[in-house]
Each structure stands twice: as C-alpha cells, then as structure tokens.
Amino acid sequence: SSFVNGLTFQPTEEEGIEFSDENRFIVGRIAPGTAYFGLPAAQGTLTPIAEALLDQQIRTYFKQVLGYGQSLARGYFAKPAISTVQEYQNVMMASGVKSRPGDPGYTPDTFAPLVESDFGDEGETPVSALCNGLVRRAVADGESEADWIMVGAATGRGGRSVEQLSAAPLGEGYYEKTIQTVRDGLAAATKLGKTYSVWAYTWDQGESNYTTTVSTKSAYQYAEYMMAIFDGMTREIVGITGQKFRPYLFTYQVAAHRKYDLDNMSIALAQWRLSRKRPDVVLAAPAYIFPTVEDVLHLTNEASWLLGEYRSRAMYETMVRRSGKWRPLEPVSVDWKSQAIDIKFHVPRGELVLDNALAALTANFGFDIRENGILVTDLISSVSVTAFDTVRISLSRAAAPDSTLSYGRGRPTDPKASGPATGARGNLRDTHGLYDQVQSPLGNTFALHNACVMFEFNRSTGF
Structure with a gap:
C-alpha cells in the first residue's frame, strides 16, 4: 500500500x-x-439535476412537504389524532393528509385546512407538527403568517422496506403515488391562481429493513436505495413544477434494531452517514427519545407530534433563517489513548449533559466497547463530560487495536424493544431545551434538547 x-x-x-x-x-x-x-x-445513466440548486429555494404561495416512509410516517397506532385544529393557513388535499392518489375518496384538485384524523390504525402523523411548527417559528421571528402556507401530505405505507418504497420496477407504487400528489397539488394551486413548489421531503423508514430477510441490511445498499428514491423524486418534481431548487430531505435516525434482536445498527449508521455526506440530507433527531405505545415500536400520538416539532426546527434553521444546514448533536473527532477516550462533539446549543431527561438511564450512558466484535462490559470504568463539547471515557485497561466504540447500540441481553424506556438508547444531550420549549395540543410542555445520534467509531476505519 x-x-x-x-x-x-x-x-x-x-x-x-x-x-x-x-x-x-x-x-x-x-x-x-x-x-x-x-x-x-x-444500473443506467442518471441525468444530473443541474437546474435544481440546493439552498436556492424561492418562496411560492404554496410550499409542499412530502412525508414518506413506512408506519411512523403514517402515524400507525398514534391515536387519537391530536392536531385537529389548524391555527395557521396550512393546507392538505381535501380528502386528508394521509389520502393518496388512487385511495377511495381521494380529491385530486382541492385543498382543505391541514388537520390530522384517525383512519383505521393510523392517527397523528409528524407532518402537521412540522408544518405548523415551521410557521410558528417564522411568525415569532417577524415573518408574515400569510407568506408561509405549507401543504402537508403523508404518502408512505406501513410495513414497507426501502426497496418496496422505491420507484418501479423495484417498488410497489407508493413512489408513483407521491409523484402524482405533486401533480395534483400543482393543479389545485393553479386552479386558485397561486404558485406552488415542493420544499421538503421527510423520511421515516428503516424498521422493515431490520426485520425482513428479503430486504437489504447492508448500510451501503440501503444508502444507495434511499437516495435513489429522493434523487429520482427531485428529477421528476423539477420537471412537473418548474422550480429551480431541489427540496431538502429531513430524516430521523431509526432505533429499532434491538426490537428485532439485532446486535447491529447498520441502517441507523447509513442514515447518519448520509446526513454527514450529503448537503441536502438533514438528520433532525434520533428516534430513541420518542415514547412508544405498548408494542415498543410505534410512537404515541404526542411522540409523533414531537418528532414533527424537532423537524420543524431543523427545517426552519436550514430553509427559512438560512443559518446553514442543521446538524444534530454528533461526534466530530475521537482521541483514543490507552487510559481514556476523548470524544469531541458538534453541540447545536448550550453544553453537553449526561442524564435521563430524554431517555431512561442505561449502562455507561449508552457507550460500549467491543473487541474483535465481542462486547467487553468491564473495559469502561467511567463516562464524564469534561468540557461543553467533550466527553471522556475512562478505561480500566488499554483497548485492543481492533476495538469499536459504540453509542446507542445496546447489548445482546437488552430487551427486544425500541424507545426511551427499554430500547437501545443513550443519555447524552445538549441544553437546547432551556431556550426552546414547545407545547403539544394536549397541553404538555417539552424542552427540545438535542439527543446525540447513534454512532460507532472503529479504531481502524473511524466513523
């Protein structure tokens, strides 16, 4: 070499x-x-999206947000819906935020106020909180409410892998339904004499790729499929709307691997790496902080709303204030010595804290070390915050050269669950919530601290 x-x-x-x-x-x-x-x-030659520039969005009268993914994107079991009143001027297709082209009763060219409602097992999606939270933040910052009219849609499908949500021939048609939603949104806006564009996608998916044997669990392949979906959507949407800017993608980080008894988090790592690599991919929050219903997988109605609120902040900072691309609480460097590991983090606001404010306390606050792939439970002697952006992991002895440090991975003996109570999780956060608090439609107040992303650092290959 x-x-x-x-x-x-x-x-x-x-x-x-x-x-x-x-x-x-x-x-x-x-x-x-x-x-x-x-x-x-x-795999074919893809046409470059030369005309769709990032961070060059132009404010149209209607600004579409397309919520895509599997069950969390659709609010499965997040019942009853709680965003039932539209306090601003945000809209959806008149047949409902979860209504897709081809569904019974779908209305293709008429808007109605954006509200959530129950539909079978589906309740509160994260879409309304994102749209409403974005407008609330813009108005608080001096913007006119009338200038920020968002169009919300949740077009995904529960229990589907990234392959099944892809375009044909790989997918099952939900990609095409999402594209048709854009055509219909443009038609509805044109009928009103208003302009229309697509500003953002959201992505809630990954659980099915942990469960099924026919879907990829490869971090590389997952990332390729995931971005093929949204690069393809952008190519088609630019041709439909004529907009000259590409939408941003606001994702979460899936945290369900322990639910399926897996001792790896390949999909979660792929999502984080994409957010580091791609300027148009924004990771708003890891999913392990959001409370779940009895199946310890799907979110409660208030948790689904809260996920949308975290995204509204990321979208507002990125696309409205244009303060630069939002970055989560994430590691930026590791200094691994024989007696201690010092990890420096990007801290969105405030300083680092180790506690149970966002998730129940877990061993070593979520940090673990594996040697040759095997968990060593007595290697970490303590974990502490040594500066506003630095965590020190003290070691009982020198770690092997092939060691891997993980955060939020959990252990093989942990319960088969996801979520902040018993799932794979960590206890590192910042203090952003001291300065940014929100009230849910149920009247509960939440401090929007940022939880650290789930990550791994290998001494040989790095992050």
Missing part, C-alpha cells in the same frame, strides 16, 4: 481499482471490462 498526492492505495480482494469516499462507500471502479464513476453502467 502507499499514499500518493492525497490518495491512499491499499490491496483489495477484487481485481482492478476502486474509488471510495470519506465514508468508505465505493463511488467508482476501473477493472477489466468495466469502468464507471457514480452508479455502475448496468
């Missing part, structure tokens, strides 16, 4: 040369019979 002009060369098992990015994703290959940069030629 060698290091030449910033490139590191190392032997691989495959013949040829592979190019990888900073997250070790393969982005190109030169070998006998093949040469590509980007997607392999066998």
